[in-house]
Amino acid sequence: MNDTVSFGYEDVAPGEKTRRVGDVFRNVAARYDLMNDAMSGGMHRLWKDRFVRRVKPREGEQILDMAGGTGDIAFRLAESDAAITVADINPAMLEVGMDRAAKRGIDGLVWTEANAETLQFPNRFFDAYTIAFGIRNVTDIPAALSEAHRVLKRGGRFYCLEFSTTLWPGFADVYDVYSHRLVPKLGKLLANDEDSYRYLIESIRRFPDMERFRGMIAEAGFAQTKVEPILGGLVAIHSGWKI
Template sequence: MSDTNGPSEAVTATDSTTTEQTHFGFKQVDKTQKASLVANVFDSVAAKYDVMNDLMSMGIHRLWKRYTIDCSGVRTGHKVLDIAGGTGDLTAKFSRMVGPTGSVTLADINLSMLKVGRDKLRDQGLVSNIDYVQADAEALPFPDNSFDVVTMAFGLRNVTEKQNALNSIHRVLKPGGRLLVLEFSKPASEHLSKIYDMYSFHILPKMGQLVANDEESYRYLAESIRMHPDQETLKGMFEQAGFEQCTYTNLTGGIVALHRGYKF
């Protein structure tokens, strides 16, 4: 399995000009290009996103999200921010949990995903307490101390500067608020890693081609998982952003981990 602790960015010099680079899957690209490259991926997969999630995970993603919701502590009257909320799986549940006195903001940097989420939630009759905001996780357009709970499911690995995103989330959380990040991570056993690699690089892209007519985007998604910080590294990034009582729980053998941190 690829080293998840490998360098996420590098500095290269061409003549007298220094260009900062980062990873886009296994490729190195200019930092200024990554957001648009990721946007192209999600523009391509938005229409089939929910179908592919069910197929890729054999439905297990619903259990991962259910566990995240159970750990959220969301209750009536809370203000919740669902960053990279995509098609709104978490937002839908939170909308019902916070009730008419609370609110949920579904935020996503990708307009295509945001539109799919909005249409899906409106079809479910969820209208009154949900706001939709196109927003960059690295520079959230909300006042300080705005939200009781912030969640981010399967979005952090696509952010160019993950530490900036965690810093921004910490700023908009209220004192006493909590952050939950559900993300693909590093399997706990070498045997599971080998099976997961075979699935990710041989089966997943072909599935993307057959269902979404897009092999390349799903190859990127597999690569982006391998380049994402492992559990302990991400926990350290939480702490660097100012979060306390930081913990994580491995799910499905560490293929996915739920990270939690609190702002005090």
């Protein structure tokens, strides 16, 4: 692992990033889903629906939803009657998810605090591993990908939904202005936290582009790696198989 890692546009020590990312998500947990709606115009719901359709969860499967604290992906996966473990490094995010599940009457999910880089689960335990809008906040991404590979069974599948860099030139310029100028202001208005949402936007800019990240997934041992761009790559679904 490098001596420094990115925290938004800053380069900081790995431990400092872990601490500061934890602070960000403790600050935004209660308003996280409201802000997702505001930032994406509600489109994140459609992206997550599409993501879960690609995963194709099946009854009886063991699925790990990493960085899934608020439950958005887990609730969709659970409709298949698969056994879902929701893992997140941030207890505040897990509390929001458990509260939402109770209000919706969704039972049977397993909620656990876990670090994506050092998972406590045994080798070859899960049929599928999902992570949505979480991988870019991990301090050591290669370590997290390696752990995802370790805990999957042979024939298991990895799916990641994450912001990337759109390849549509005109749209890229418009989104750049919107995200840098307006999203932090929305954070201040809706969550009274401009700095956290500035970090979230900056972290997208520092995240590897689609092909580079696909290569990182392959380097972790996954085969048949693919990337499915959405809105020209503004968001992307990456996938791979453990064989």
